[in-house]
Amino acid sequence: MGAPAKADVARLPEPDVAREWLATMTLIRRFEERAGEMYARAKVGGFLHLSIGEEATIVGSARALRTTDYLVSTYRSHGHALVRGTPPEKVMAELFGRVDGCSRGRGGSMHMFDLERRFMGGYGIVGGNLPIAAGVALASDYTGTDEVTLCTFGDGACNQGTFGETLNLAALWRLPVVFMVTNNQFGMGTALQRHSAVTDLRRKGEGLGVPGMSCDGMDVLDTHAVLSWAVERVRTERRPVLVEAITYRFRGHSMADPEQYRTKEEVAQWRERDPIPAFGELLLGAGVLDERQREQIDADAVARVDAAVQFAESSPHPEPDSLYDDVYVLDRARWGTYSVKTTDPQAHPSSPAERQRDDAAQAADGADEIPQQMSDALLLGEEAT
Amino acid sequence: MSELRYRDALGAALREELHRDERVLLMGEDIGVFGGAFKVTAGLLEEFGERRVRDTPISENTIVGMGVGAAMSGLRPVVELMTINFSLLAFDQIVNHAAHIHYMFGGQVRVPLVVRMPQGAGHQLGPTHSHCLEALFLHVPGLLVAVPATAADAKGLLKSAIRDDNPVIFIEHESLYGVRGEVPDSEEHLVDFGRARVSREGSDVTIVAVSRMALTAERAAAVLADEHGVQAEVIDPRTLRPLDLDTILASVRKTNRCVIVEEGWPHGGVGANLAALVCEQAFDDLDAPVARVSGADVPMPYSKPLEDIAYPHEPQIVDAALQTLGAAGSR
Numbered sequence: 001m002g003a004p005a006k007a008d009v010a011r012l013p014e015p016d017v018a019r020e021w022l023a024t025m026t027l028i029r030r031f032e033e034r035a036g037e038m039y040a041r042a043k044v045g046g047f048l049h050l051s052i053g054e055e056a057t058i059v060g061s062a063r064a065l066r067t068t069d070y071l072v073s074t075y076r077s078h079g080h081a082l083v084r085g086t087p088p089e090k091v092m093a094e095l096f097g098r099v100d101g102c103s104r105g106r107g108g109s110m111h112m113f114d115l116e117r118r119f120m121g122g123y124g125i126v127g128g129n130l131p132i133a134a135g136v137a138l139a140s141d142y143t144g145t146d147e148v149t150l151c152t153f154g155d156g157a158c159n160q161g162t163f164g165e166t167l168n169l170a171a172l173w174r175l176p177v178v179f180m181v182t183n184n185q186f187g188m189g190t191a192l193q194r195h196s197a198v199t200d201l202r203r204k205g206e207g208l209g210v211p212g213m214s215c216d217g218m219d220v221l222d223t224h225a226v227l228s229w230a231v232e233r234v235r236t237e238r239r240p241v242l243v244e245a246i247t248y249r250f251r252g253h254s255m256a257d258p259e260q261y262r263t264k265e266e267v268a269q270w271r272e273r274d275p276i277p278a279f280g281e282l283l284l285g286a287g288v289l290d291e292r293q294r295e296q297i298d299a300d301a302v303a304r305v306d307a308a309v310q311f312a313e314s315s316p317h318p319e320p321d322s323l324y325d326d327v328y329v330l331d332r333a334r335w336g337t338y339s340v341k342t343t344d345p346q347a348h349p350s351s352p353a354e355r356q357r358d359d360a361a362q363a364a365d366g367a368d369e370i371p372q373q374m375s376d377a378l379l380l381g382e383e384a385t
Numbered sequence: 386m387s388e389l390r391y392r393d394a395l396g397a398a399l400r401e402e403l404h405r406d407e408r409v410l411l412m413g414e415d416i417g418v419f420g421g422a423f424k425v426t427a428g429l430l431e432e433f434g435e436r437r438v439r440d441t442p443i444s445e446n447t448i449v450g451m452g453v454g455a456a457m458s459g460l461r462p463v464v465e466l467m468t469i470n471f472s473l474l475a476f477d478q479i480v481n482h483a484a485h486i487h488y489m490f491g492g493q494v495r496v497p498l499v500v501r502m503p504q505g506a507g508h509q510l511g512p513t514h515s516h517c518l519e520a521l522f523l524h525v526p527g528l529l530v531a532v533p534a535t536a537a538d539a540k541g542l543l544k545s546a547i548r549d550d551n552p553v554i555f556i557e558h559e560s561l562y563g564v565r566g567e568v569p570d571s572e573e574h575l576v577d578f579g580r581a582r583v584s585r586e587g588s589d590v591t592i593v594a595v596s597r598m599a600l601t602a603e604r605a606a607a608v609l610a611d612e613h614g615v616q617a618e619v620i621d622p623r624t625l626r627p628l629d630l631d632t633i634l635a636s637v638r639k640t641n642r643c644v645i646v647e648e649g650w651p652h653g654g655v656g657a658n659l660a661a662l663v664c665e666q667a668f669d670d671l672d673a674p675v676a677r678v679s680g681a682d683v684p685m686p687y688s689k690p691l692e693d694i695a696y697p698h699e700p701q702i703v704d705a706a707l708q709t710l711g712a713a714g715s716r
């Protein structure tokens with residue numbers, strides 16, 4: 001590794017900011033490596049999609065947001081929760097299916113969520129998150145705030161009808177949403193050129209009124225620079241933008257992927273551009289980081305992940321009693337109103353925990369008149385849960 | 386006879402029909418290079434080439450819609466959707482188009498389309514990947530609905546589906562793909578739609594169970610016999626449209642009791658529909674109310690212990706059968 005290019009050094013943010021980016025990318029990497037191990041040990045079930053290799057797209061984009069901005073992602077979103085500040089404990093507990101998980105054990109790896117940090121969810125249906133993100137942006141627009149929503153999805157998702165439908169409507173209604181396609185070259189086992197007639201994905205919004213640009217998704221600096229520009233343009237001009245982040249997933253699509261659709265050489269080539277060591281080297285060369293600090297960043301990440309696993313292990317499984325909790329909002333209804341056996345309303349009562357939570361929410365809500373539903377609190381999803 | 390996995394029985398049906406009829410073609414996400422999300426189509430791209438076995442983009446509504454158009458124009462497309470939850474993205478093409486075109490155009494055009502997809506819980510895939518939705522399709526006139534539970538039925542029904550001139554919703558089950566069973570070798574092994582399979586004869590109670598539950602019910606029937614001296618007759622309808630109501634009613638007339646088992650939701654479910662039919666047509670033969678065993682009325686949770694109690698297992702079936710016999714529950 002020679003001295004870093006002057007241009008790169010010039011693009012560096014403040015030293016502590018740069019170190020935080022490296023630390024967060026490292027945390028995501030270590031977290032997901034461990035999640036993979038936990039999956040192999042059957043601590044984690046279902047599907048587990050890792051974004052190893054794509055960390056720069058996550059940190060570079062999310063750090064272009066304000067804390068009041070929103071993020072909407074896919075089923076590949078452990079990193080999106082972590083970058084927004086969801087404690088690794090809660091993300092790991094979700095993977096373990098425990099009550100302290102960020103979706104209380106209901107969602108699992110594909111369905112992360114953190115309302116407080118405005119991470120409006122990971123979604124298991126390819127393309128399902130685009131209209132949701134535009135709807136979040138609609139609420140921001142409607143309530144007259146200058147919040148922006150960042151919606152991330154994969155190259156494969158561009159082929160869903162929701163892509164065209166959402167981009168058109170977002171452009172038509174001038175909604176403050178940045179669409180970011182994380183082009184990791186594959187939709188599952190189907191390579192980009194086998195699933196998309198236009199492989200220059202940033203151009204896919206042109207005919208829909210959404211201008212596009214691209215960034216090097218292996219470079220956190222470039223990703224951050226382009227996304228910052230996009231986010232601020234959307235915030236001020238209120239016209240959606242499409243950003244294509246060009247990257248690569250180093251691991252299989254999910255844990256059970258023999259990866260017969262690509263060569264080891266191709267993977268090895270991309271691994272040479274691993275965004276984490278690359279950024280680390282840049283910071284070392286620029287004198288922003290020394291070897292000792294670099295090791296410390298890694299050790300800290302490992303320690304946080306250790307703590308997350310411990311926490312997840314000791315968090316309880318949901319009680320069988322809670323199976324029917326939250327199918328409906330019960331806070332304004334009589335208990336049992338919506339239960340399955342109408343002849344036996346107590347067959348599936350809401351659990352004591354649900355009742356307590358909803359009682360607290362109702363108390364905090366104060367009123368239950370209609371106008372309440374139009375209030376900011378509800379539109380912004382800030383119920384006191 | 387050969388012993389085949391359910392998955393390989395389906396693969397064999399596709400291979401044989403691709404060979405037999407040039408008009409048959411396959412379309413779906415990751416069915417070619419990747420070999421299929423559940424490996425049903427493994428090897429078919431290599432064998433038949435890209436013209437017959439087509440990897441598609443992730444565009445469910447469009448690939449089903451293209452299947453409709455191709456079927457109207459004389460082809461016999463088989464579309465694979467990765468799981469039944471994703472068929473909801475294609476519901477427009479399935480209901481508004483595939484199901485209604487023959488009727489809407491006065492019978493002048495046919496839609497010989499097969500849409501294959503697996504359903505089912507048990508793998509902790511959470512609320513977007515785990516449901517059993519056969520009842521949604523059952524609701525729609527114009528569709529045929531198959532729910533094979535064994536390898537032999539998987540093969541025979543799929544071959545019949547491909548040869549049928551109606552749109553067929555072909556619902557496989559994720560937990561069955563690895564299950565082995567004896568399958569007739571004949572390339573003309575067809576299973577007719579509308580013919581139930583009586584997997585166990587008995588005189589005390591009739592258990593009608595669909596999709597994977599057909600196997601769970603067989604195990605429950607063994608428990609009923611061994612531990613309670615109750616002889617259950619177990620019926621797998623195999624297709625829900627058309628439905629072999631005659632076989633079910635004949636059994637109920639013999640046992641005077643009926644339990645219906647499904648993995649999907651209870652409201653407006655397969656059991657709700659069938660219970661109505663049984664009550665309408667065999668009310669006088671019933672000695673006890675029809676009992677239903679179904680999945681819990683919730684979106685499928687990720688948590689293992691919650692998922693486990695959210696769909697039926699043998700004990701619930703045993704209990705329901707005993708209740709129709711006026712016995713106390715087993716637990």
Ligand SMILES: Cc1ncc(C[n+]2csc(CCOP(=O)(O)OP(=O)(O)O)c2C)c(N)n1
Nearest residue numbers: 076124125126154155156157186187188471
């Ligand atoms: C509607 C729908 N169809 C199919 C799937 C199955 N599936 C899950 S991820 C995936 C590939 C998506 O590729 P891409 O959008 O590029 O995102 P990536 O996985 O590469 O991050 C597929 C086909 C799904 N979850 N939802």
Ligand SMILES: [Mg+2]
Nearest residue numbers: 154155186187
């Ligand atoms: Mg992709």
